[in-house]
Amino acid sequence: MANKYGDVIGVAVLAVAVLLIGLFQVFQPGGATFGDLTGGIVTFSTMVRIGILTIVIVGLNMLMGYAGQISLGQAAFYGMGAYASAVFSTRPELFGLPESLVAMWWWPWVVILAAMGFTGLFAYLVGRPILRLKGHYLAMATLGLGIMVYILFRENFGFRTTETNITGGYDGLFDVPRLAIGGFSLWPVERYYFFVWAIALIVIVLAMNMVKSRPGRALRAIHSSEIAAETMGVDTASFKVQVFVISAVFASLAGSLYAHFQAAVSPAPFSFEGSLDLVVMAAVGGMASVWGAPFGVATILVLEDLLRARLDLIFEGASGEIEVIVFGGLLVLIMIFMPEGVFVGIRNRINAWREERAGAAGDALPEQGAAK
Amino acid sequence: MSVTLPDEQTRQAAPPRAETLLSVENVDMVFGGLKALNEVTTQILHGQIKGIIGPNGAGKSTLFNVVTGIYTPTNGDVCLNAESLVGLKPNEIAERGIARTFQTIRLFGDMSVLENVMVGQHVRTRTTFLAAALRLPAARREERAMRERAHELLALCGIPDKADTLAGNLPFGQQRIVEIARALATDPKLLVLDEPASGLTGVERDELVALIRRLRDDGMTIVLVEHDMQLVMNLVDEVLVLDYGRAIAEGPPDQIKTDPAVIAAYLGEDAGSLV
Numbered sequence: 001m002a003n004k005y006g007d008v009i010g011v012a013v014l015a016v017a018v019l020l021i022g023l024f025q026v027f028q029p030g031g032a033t034f035g036d037l038t039g040g041i042v043t044f045s046t047m048v049r050i051g052i053l054t055i056v057i058v059g060l061n062m063l064m065g066y067a068g069q070i071s072l073g074q075a076a077f078y079g080m081g082a083y084a085s086a087v088f089s090t091r092p093e094l095f096g097l098p099e100s101l102v103a104m105w106w107w108p109w110v111v112i113l114a115a116m117g118f119t120g121l122f123a124y125l126v127g128r129p130i131l132r133l134k135g136h137y138l139a140m141a142t143l144g145l146g147i148m149v150y151i152l153f154r155e156n157f158g159f160r161t162t163e164t165n166i167t168g169g170y171d172g173l174f175d176v177p178r179l180a181i182g183g184f185s186l187w188p189v190e191r192y193y194f195f196v197w198a199i200a201l202i203v204i205v206l207a208m209n210m211v212k213s214r215p216g217r218a219l220r221a222i223h224s225s226e227i228a229a230e231t232m233g234v235d236t237a238s239f240k241v242q243v244f245v246i247s248a249v250f251a252s253l254a255g256s257l258y259a260h261f262q263a264a265v266s267p268a269p270f271s272f273e274g275s276l277d278l279v280v281m282a283a284v285g286g287m288a289s290v291w292g293a294p295f296g297v298a299t300i301l302v303l304e305d306l307l308r309a310r311l312d313l314i315f316e317g318a319s320g321e322i323e324v325i326v327f328g329g330l331l332v333l334i335m336i337f338m339p340e341g342v343f344v345g346i347r348n349r350i351n352a353w354r355e356e357r358a359g360a361a362g363d364a365l366p367e368q369g370a371a372k
Numbered sequence: 373m374s375v376t377l378p379d380e381q382t383r384q385a386a387p388p389r390a391e392t393l394l395s396v397e398n399v400d401m402v403f404g405g406l407k408a409l410n411e412v413t414t415q416i417l418h419g420q421i422k423g424i425i426g427p428n429g430a431g432k433s434t435l436f437n438v439v440t441g442i443y444t445p446t447n448g449d450v451c452l453n454a455e456s457l458v459g460l461k462p463n464e465i466a467e468r469g470i471a472r473t474f475q476t477i478r479l480f481g482d483m484s485v486l487e488n489v490m491v492g493q494h495v496r497t498r499t500t501f502l503a504a505a506l507r508l509p510a511a512r513r514e515e516r517a518m519r520e521r522a523h524e525l526l527a528l529c530g531i532p533d534k535a536d537t538l539a540g541n542l543p544f545g546q547q548r549i550v551e552i553a554r555a556l557a558t559d560p561k562l563l564v565l566d567e568p569a570s571g572l573t574g575v576e577r578d579e580l581v582a583l584i585r586r587l588r589d590d591g592m593t594i595v596l597v598e599h600d601m602q603l604v605m606n607l608v609d610e611v612l613v614l615d616y617g618r619a620i621a622e623g624p625p626d627q628i629k630t631d632p633a634v635i636a637a638y639l640g641e642d643a644g645s646l647v
Contacts, residue, residue: 206505213504214497221480221491228478233466233495233558
């Protein structure tokens with residue numbers, strides 16, 4: 001069994017790591033930025049993106065890892081947050097709202113919260129019917145949902161671009177403002193980094209509290225045996241929808257943070273490939289583990305940066321396609337040797353090794369077994 | 373307690389005895405052309421242990437699935453304390469006080485034994501996602517109370533030392549016991565056990581019988597399907613015999629042993645094998 005305070009220690013370790021990376025970037029000891037530390041391979045902005053995507057993956061983990069309900073359309077919710085923030089914080093007049101709101105520092109925050117609410121409501125309305133489906137059927141339904149939402153973004157909700165430009169079509173939207181609290185801007189990137197990771201850590205703590213409690217046990221029960229969960233009194237339909245909504249709200253929040261980080265949105269990250277990337281990140285981190293989320297995201301993003309920067313050393317003149325192939329190959333290897341996810345896999349191996357050692361020492365200290 | 377009065381006709385046909393906990397009235401369960409249950413009527417009294425026996429395919433498990441809401445009966449009525457359960461979802465029936473175990477064990481294998489039992493308490497507890505996320509005082513209090521209660525139930529069932537073991541790692545016999553503990557955690561009025569002794573060793577079987585007796589002494593009402601005839605006859609107050617979906621006999625074990633219809637339909641000619 002994991003240590004009772006394992007999660008608290010985990011949060012502390014992650015927070016310290018975040019803090020160290022951030023402080024390094026801020027003070028640049030010896031004139032070296034965080035990027036220099038990694039030989040220019042992993043940039044500081046990758047660290048921000050890890051924080052943003054961690055928020056999505058924590059939610060996806062609760063949905064897939066804990067409740068066992070697959071979603072191949074999670075990027076849709078991520079995109080809804082991003083587009084809502086981009087559209088409403090730049091051109092509220094499109095929807096009959098006063099144009100002067102753009103100048104208000106609090107307006108983007110209102111949009112973020114409203115987007116979370118709207119995305120949650122949307123997930124609720126869509127989730128009620130489709131979460132009755134199981135397994136592959138649910139995968140297909142969420143896949144279809146994701147593609148539909150993506151096409152709505154890409155095709156400007158069917159409006160002719162020249163008349164009513166909401167999403168900006170293929171090109172997307174630009175000039176999304178940075179967030180600020182009163183007169184204090186959450187930019188440059190170092191400030192935004194701390195802000196994003198503060199939110200990510202809060203989300204991790206909230207999710208951890210949820211999965212360790214009554215509703216979290218209900219989710220795991222549904223995953224394990226839906227019929228047993230139901231006969232034990234778990235309203236399975238309701239809990240599946242609730243976790244779907246929670247995952248959508250987290251994704252929407254992350255999407256808004258992404259829009260204000262990039263200062264622009266375009267449809268590509270919210271396509272089916274985007275959803276697939278999210279599932280891969282969740283799988284690499286380890287499904288039934290809140291901790292897997294930052295780990296899985298970091299693994300994938302750092303790997304991407306690494307491949308982009310160093311692949312040409314292995315393959316002369318290697319371009320994007322080779323990167324994708326190597327990336328896919330690595331994923332296959334991970335899935336073969338650590339199907340439970342890299343983070344969970346390493347943790348399980350360490351636990352097994354420790355137990356083995358404790359077992360060997362157990363001859364000398366027989367009371368150790370009772371303390372476990 | 374909200375009580376729905378049965379309609380006039382039903383009351384005349386089978387006047388509900390004051391002590392009836394569960395009444396099954398003229399239940400039909402039809403699957404395509406197959407009548408898995410055919411006008412089955414029976415009562416289970418408060419504090420009683422009732423055994424349901426019958427050859428394979430007689431409809432025993434079907435009856436359980438109807439009572440626990442997994443199937444909705446084609447005709448007829450199932451009432452707990454005179455309140456109809458027909459059309460309710462399994463979780464709503466659990467809430468009203470019926471808990472079950474399964475013939476093929478359906479524990480949550482990758483959760484600890486304690487967590488399995490705590491899932492059983494789900495229906496008697498309130499903590500929402502929001503309350504849990506924010507660790508509100510009420511949620512923490514409830515979590516603590518659940519944990520204590522789950523430990524008590526494991527002690528009651530004789531496996532207090534297994535709390536932190538993964539349910540899937542337990543030996544088969546103890547898994548059956550955990551299923552009972554989990555069912556008890558729903559705080560049921562009626563405990564429904566589907567072949568609780570199947571696959572158990574002699575020792576495990578004795579422990580199971582002792583546990584069921586202990587529960588009965590505490591006032592629990594129990595209905596069980598079981599193939600082990602000796603166990604049924606020694607344990608139960610009353611036996612219901614099903615054959616081809618019909619209730620062909622009902623009464624105390626001694627009476628059932630000598631019932632000619634039971635001997636003919638269920639045991640063939642060899643009455644000696646009954647005991």
